[in-house]
Amino acid sequence: MKTVDILIVGAGITGITAASILAREKNKTVLIVEKRHHIGGNCYDCFNEDGILIHLYGPHIFHTQHKDVWDYLSQFTDWLDYVHHVKAFVDGKYISFPININTFEQLFEKSFTKDDVLAYLEREKIDLPEIKNAEDMVISRMGNTIYNKFFKNYTRKQWGVDAKDLAPEITERIPIRFDRDDRFFTDPYQGMPEKGYTELFKAMLDHEKIQVITGKDYRDIKDQVNFDKIIYTGPVDAFFDYKYGYLPYRGINFSFKTYDQENRLPMAVVNCPNDHSYTRITEFKHMTFQKHPKTTLCYEYPSDVQAGRNNPVPSYPILNNSSIKKYKKYLNLSHKKKDTIFIGRLGKFQYLNMDICVKHVMDRLIFD
Missing domain, CATH: 3.40.50.720 (NAD(P)-binding Rossmann-like Domain)
Known part of the structure; x- marks a missing residue:
């Protein structure tokens, strides 16, 4: 014993x-x-x-x-x-994410200032008497266009249900930055x-x-x-x-594929909200700094546990x-x-x- x-x-x-x-x-x-x-x-x-x-x-x-x-x-x-830096593949382009001034410029292909972003959000956000779910949390802050391009389909793939059926806490911590800081984490x-x-x-x-x-x-x-x-x-x-x-x-099924090239993605992680059945791709060498003639990508397919x-x-x-x-x-x-x-x-x-x-x-x- x-x-x-x-x-x-x-x-x-x-x-x-x-x-x-x-x-x-x-x-x-x-x-x-x-x-x-x-x-x-x-x-x-x-x-x-x-x-x-x-x-x-x-x-x-x-x-x-x-x-x-x-x-x-x-x-x-x-x-x-x-x-850590992340891009979202939206409308055939790698877009800066989380949402910041660069995001708006890359998405709409024109110049934005902080005031322009604030004005856009003021026009687009949906006034709701009560935040009941994860969709409400996003559209009340960013409006439908941003929600549809970055969050709606991603949430559906990630969680297997519509954002309307998830608690608002799921999307509560999504940041909006009124500068050009595109670090994924600011800690x-x-x-x-x-x-x-x-x-x-x-x-x-x-x-x-x-x-x-x-x-x-x-x-x-x-x-x-x-x-x-x-x-x-x-x-x-x-x-x-x-x-x-x-x-x-919710769990993730991971698929790994090795390519005969040094690098394949522009950064470590790319979110795919609207294209493909996977939610994101990771190229680990960007974050480990490993030198190797090949590279391995990880594709994530969420599913119920x-x-x-x-x-x-x-x-x-x-x-x-x-x-x-x-x-x-x-x-x-x-x-x-x-x-x-x-x-x-x-x-x-x-x-x-x-x-x-x-x-x-x-x-x-x-x-x-």
Whole structure:
């Protein structure tokens, strides 16, 4: 019988950060159990058969406004000075995205100033008495033309439903910039781990008080382990055996293709809102700075996650009135589990950026 202080379920960025902090800051013994055959969760990266570093679950760019998060991770990695830029392929052109002055000039093929953009939005935005859904959130700020060209079809592909059937929070954080700043993220700290995410995570787990088991469901081994507390980063509905039914997620099917050329796209990520069945394309070499005569592109095809089967891997919680109501029932159950901490994207049924996953763990464990 194995004895540890803490059993952690899931070796994604949340579980790995928890293990690192508990071992190094709290002097706790930790066992991490991961169902997949690798660490890193959806942040996992690896070299493909051509020797090109890819993100197996789509692009992950680290960015944060939290200096304490950046400083903590910087103990385990140096950073590539990568600043993320995205284009949307609209009307046969690569258009600057998120929406900024350049977007308007490229889309309408004429000069715009800040005042011109403000005037356009004032003319085009739709006055609504109440913001009821994700479509309302966009058209009330940008009008129908921008919504139709950049968001309507992308949202339908990404979520499998119309924006009218999604909570307004889905599109609430879409920015409009009244300058020419076309960085996708404006956080003061951003970059890519110098040797990749998997190497970063290996360094975080390299501690005598941390043990890792991959390729196992924690339910299959928890009776063989003595522990004081569980930190659970898996799906909260699965923990409670789907008592109130499945929480809905959207997942992504990834298709990779290697080309016999050094580069193929103008930047790392291109969104495809209206053309093709995939939502976006990623060329990893733009963000890893790898030198290689070939390049690999990743094409993303969103689809519903098959309930309870992790196929494809759940990535985005589908937030609507029904799912939020169901999650609150699970939340009430979780409050009664005094020996278990539910945390992370799946544990909290929230879409969380990587830095926020780390921040939540730091705030919960370091100051607990």
